[in-house]
Amino acid sequence: MATKTIAGISVDVSGEGYMNDPSQxxxxxxxxxxxxEGIDLTEKHFELISWIRTKVMxxxxxxxxxxxxxxIVDIKEFYQLFPGAPLKKATKISGVPKPAxxx
Amino acid sequence: MKKLLILGAGTGGTxxxxxxxxxxxxxxxxxxIVDQFKTHYYQPGFLFIPFGMYKKNDVIKxxxxxxxxxxxVIYSKIDKIEPENNRVLLEEGVVLNYDYLIIATGTRTAPExxxxxxxxxxxxxxxDFYTIEGALxxxxxxxxxxxxxxxVNIAELPYKCPVAPLEFVFFADAFFTxxxxxxxxxxxxxxxxxxxxTKPRATKMLGELLKDKNIHIIPDFNIAEVDNVNxxxxxxxxxxxxxxxxxxxxxxxxxxxxxxxGMGDELNFVPTDKYTLQSQKAENIFVIGDAxxxxxxxxxxxxxxxxxxxxxxxxxxxxxxxxxAKFDGHANCYIETGYGKGTLIDFNYDTEPLxxxxxxxxxxxxxxxxxxxxxxxxxxxxxxxxxxILLKGKEMPIDSEMQMAGKKL
Ligand SMILES: Cc1cc2nc3c(=O)[nH]c(=O)nc-3n(C[C@H](O)[C@H](O)[C@H](O)COP(=O)(O)OP(=O)(O)OC[C@H]3O[C@@H](n4cnc5c(N)ncnc54)[C@H](O)[C@@H]3O)c2cc1C
Numbered sequence: 001m002a003t004k005t006i007a008g009i010s011v012d013v014s015g016e017g018y019m020n021d022p023s024q025x026x027x028x029x030x031x032x033x034x035x036x037e038g039i040d041l042t043e044k045h046f047e048l049i050s051w052i053r054t055k056v057m058x059x060x061x062x063x064x065x066x067x068x069x070x071x072i073v074d075i076k077e078f079y080q081l082f083p084g085a086p087l088k089k090a091t092k093i094s095g096v097p098k099p100a101x102x103x
Numbered sequence: 104m105k106k107l108l109i110l111g112a113g114t115g116g117t118x119x120x121x122x123x124x125x126x127x128x129x130x131x132x133x134x135x136i137v138d139q140f141k142t143h144y145y146q147p148g149f150l151f152i153p154f155g156m157y158k159k160n161d162v163i164k165x166x167x168x169x170x171x172x173x174x175x176v177i178y179s180k181i182d183k184i185e186p187e188n189n190r191v192l193l194e195e196g197v198v199l200n201y202d203y204l205i206i207a208t209g210t211r212t213a214p215e216x217x218x219x220x221x222x223x224x225x226x227x228x229x230x231d232f233y234t235i236e237g238a239l240x241x242x243x244x245x246x247x248x249x250x251x252x253x254x255v256n257i258a259e260l261p262y263k264c265p266v267a268p269l270e271f272v273f274f275a276d277a278f279f280t281x282x283x284x285x286x287x288x289x290x291x292x293x294x295x296x297x298x299x300x301t302k303p304r305a306t307k308m309l310g311e312l313l314k315d316k317n318i319h320i321i322p323d324f325n326i327a328e329v330d331n332v333n334x335x336x337x338x339x340x341x342x343x344x345x346x347x348x349x350x351x352x353x354x355x356x357x358x359x360x361x362x363x364x365g366m367g368d369e370l371n372f373v374p375t376d377k378y379t380l381q382s383q384k385a386e387n388i389f390v391i392g393d394a395x396x397x398x399x400x401x402x403x404x405x406x407x408x409x410x411x412x413x414x415x416x417x418x419x420x421x422x423x424x425x426x427x428a429k430f431d432g433h434a435n436c437y438i439e440t441g442y443g444k445g446t447l448i449d450f451n452y453d454t455e456p457l458x459x460x461x462x463x464x465x466x467x468x469x470x471x472x473x474x475x476x477x478x479x480x481x482x483x484x485x486x487x488x489x490x491x492i493l494l495k496g497k498e499m500p501i502d503s504e505m506q507m508a509g510k511k512l
Contacts, residue, residue, distance in 0.1 A: 061398075064325055064339075065259065066369055075327070079339045085323055086339075100301075100398070 007032040011095075018091065018098045022057055025095030033093045037082075041093075045081055048072050049094045056096040062087065063099075104133045108191060108201035110181055112138035114146075114494070115392030115406045116207035117169050121496030122414045124171040127421075135175040135199060137191075141166055144235060145489060147403060147482075150267055150439070152238035153245055154278045159235065161486075169494040181208070184364040186385040203387050203417065206373055208360065210263055210393040210401060214353035217258050219329035229329065229349045232271060233263070241350065250279070250287030251347030256336055257294045258326050261370075262355040263393050263401035266448070268292070269299065269309060270439040271350065276316045277441030291319040293336065293344055298322055302455035305448050308472050312440060355401070357394055372396035377452070378429045380413050387420070389413055399432035399452060407493055408433045411503040433505040435461075437469075437482035445478035447471050451505040457512065462501050464509030471510065 004013045007028035012020040017033075019025060030049060034041045041049075051070050056062055064087055068075040082089040091099055107123060109116045120136050127134065148162035170176055180194040184204070191199045212233045214220045220229065230244065231237035255272050272292050279288045292299070292313060299309040299320060313320055327339045335345040357371030366373050366384055374383040375395040382388040391409050393401040408430070415428035432452030439445045447469050448456035460467040468477050492499060 063260070063369070069369060075325075075339050084340065 014098065016098060019095040020097065022053060022095050022097075025053070029095060030093050037089050037093065039082065039089070039093070042081075044073070045093075048078070048081065048090065052090060052094045053096060056091075056094070061099070062091065062096075105131060105202045106200060107132060107134045107203050107205070108199055109134070109136040109205045109207060110184070110191065111207035111209055111392075111394070112136045112166050112170075112176070113143070113207060113209050113392070114403050114489075115209070115394075115410065116205070117143070117166070117494045118407065118410045118496045119205050119207065119391060119413065120174050121169070121171050121494070122410060123417070124173055125496070126414065126418065129173050133175065134173070135177060136170070137177045137179060137181055137193065137199070138166065139178065139180045141178055143169060143494075145486060146233075147264070147267075147489070148486060149232050149235065149238040150270055150274070152235075153230075153232055153241040153271075154274050155242060155245075159239060162235070164490065169490075171495075181358075181360050182363065183360055184366060184388075186364070186366065186388060189387065201387075203421065204385075204389070205413070205417075206361075206366075206382070206388065206390045206394050207392050208358045208394045210355045210357055210372070212353040213356045214351065216354040216356070217326055217329060217351075219331055220258070220351060220353060222329060222331040224329075224331045224334070224349075228334070228347065229331075229351060231351050231353055233267075233352060233355075244348070245278070248348065250284050252289050252291065252345060253348050253350070254291045254293060254336065254344055254346035255350045255352075256324070256326060256344075257296075257352045259354040260295055261401060262352050264436070265300070265400050265402075266436050266438045268294075268350075268352050269313075272318050273312070273316065273439060273441040276318060289319070290317075291321060291344065291346075293321045293324045293326075295325050296322060302450065304458070304472065305450075305456040308446070309438075312446075312474070316441070355393075361394070368396055377432065379416055379426045380409060380430055381416070381420075381426075389417060389420075397430070397432070400434040400436065402434055402436060403489065403493070404435040405433070407499070408435075408503040410496065431504050433503060435501070437478055437485060439479060439482055440474050443479050444474050444476055445482050446474050447478045447481065449505060449510075454505060454507070454510075457510040459510040461509060462506075464506075 003010050011024040067078050078086050142163050143166045145162040148157050151157035182192040182194050184191050226240045230241040279285045298306040300306040324338045335343045337343050361367040361371045373390045375390040377397040382390050392406040412428040412430040416426045419426050435449045437447050450456040458472040461469045469481050
């Protein structure tokens with residue numbers, strides 16, 4: 001397990017840069033990771049981040065469909081907030097592990 | 104009399120009916136199974152139909168051929184489960200009470216979930232092969248197709264038999280090569296996954312196979328809509344892929360009955376303990392097969408391994424003992440790669456598919472993550488095993504629990 005200093009705080013991260021311990025997350029960390037991904041966080045981002053964190057920390061699986069039904073954004077808006085690979089970027093910035101795709 | 108009720112007489116329901124009838128006394132236990140159809144479909148055979156390798160008759164048999172003596176069979180649509188009343192309502196107002204319930208209603212394709220998929224071109228230039236109707240329509244279409252852009256798209260995760268669309272493109276490559284049309288057919292595999300498969304080693308191996316066969320892959324594609332006028336699929340990020348023939352694996356969902364019962368997640372799969380197979384909603388309800396939300400493949404082999412675990416745990420519950428069996432997520436999939444060859448993957452919740460030999464360490468006869476003629480026979484033999492051994496709940500020389508022996512790390 002690697003550690004990385006983000007926004008002045010030392011956190012545990014996976015090889016791909018996802019935080020291993022969601023409780024180490026702060027808003028400042030989110031802003032910093034988002035910057036690396038080329039995203040400026042808005043209110044809407046934080047609203048969704050908080051929804052994602054609640055969902056993941058209660059042990060539920062995260063899917064694009066689920067986010068579309070969150071009541072905060074639809075899937076199109078989700079793509080606009082986190083362009084490219086929205087689920088990967090959103091989870092990374094939310095300080096939760098990379099979602100496993102089981103098929 | 105105590106009552107065990109089984110919903111769905113597909114792979115899982117039929118296996119459980121056979122297993123439980125053997126272990127529950129006839130004078131103490133009534134066992135009832137309900138299904139809407141009288142025909143049992145061998146779904147893995149659907150893959151072979153578009154390429155003329157199987158006909159309809161190769162994949163259907165009467166369900167009644169596989170039921171044990173002493174089983175009550177009801178052909179009817181299930182309306183809903185009432186877990187708080189320990190009863191199930193059928194469509195014609197029939198009410199069935201139960202002491203224990205097994206849900207085995209599987210998954211179905213839901214093309215209506217993607218705008219435009221079931222549009223003007225449905226079964227004209229757009230097909231699925233996860234239903235008997237789709238597979239037969241595509242077989243007809245391929246008989247006279249002159250070539251063009253063949254796009255195979257997976258709409259959403261999870262979907263049953265995760266290797267089937269890969270096998271489809273491998274078969275398509277061989278089929279059009281044999282017909283002398285391959286240079287006129289451009290094959291593109293468009294998937295929401297980041298690569299050909301989920302786990303690193305299988306993804307690498309299968310990704311290289313795609314490349315060798317000149318099949319393009321477009322990963323990380325989450326379909327938003329199908330444009331029937333301009334014949335292209337468009338994803339949420341705005342990426343467009345044009346097609347002449349689109350073969351879709353539509354969104355897979357649990358039966359609407361699960362939703363009506365208030366027992367499903369956002370895709371109507373039933374929240375289930377991934378180790379014990381007990382439903383999270385009620386202690387006397389268990390779930391097997393594609394209907395469950397457990398994080399492993401939705402596949403017949405998984406159903407077969409789960410059946411051993413479920414039988415043991417159901418007996419524990421009935422006899423008031425703590426659960427003794429634990430499901431490890433074991434899946435085992437033969438993958439057709441075309442030209443009479445195939446490969447094989449074996450994995451569980453914690454161990455990704457690895458190279459090696461199966462089922463006997465060092466001997467095989469099947470090779471894991473290798474392309475061989477033997478693996479192809481494995482798949483063909485599977486149909487015989489399915490009809491004659493698996494559905495009847497008989498013993499097979501393969502452990503339910505995944506084995507590390509024979510695997511290379
Ligand atoms: C194209 C294709 C290829 C495949 N290839 C393979 C393979 O190579 N290897 C492999 O292991 N697996 C393969 N599979 C997957 C395998 O067939 C399934 O995972 C397996 O059959 C699931 O069994 P099940 O009992 O969960 O559901 P099913 O066998 O689908 O049974 C569900 C039953 O429930 C009934 N039902 C549902 N809702 C209701 C209702 N409301 N009222 C009444 N009845 C209802 C249905 O009629 C059906 O009979 C493949 C599947 C497909 C489509």
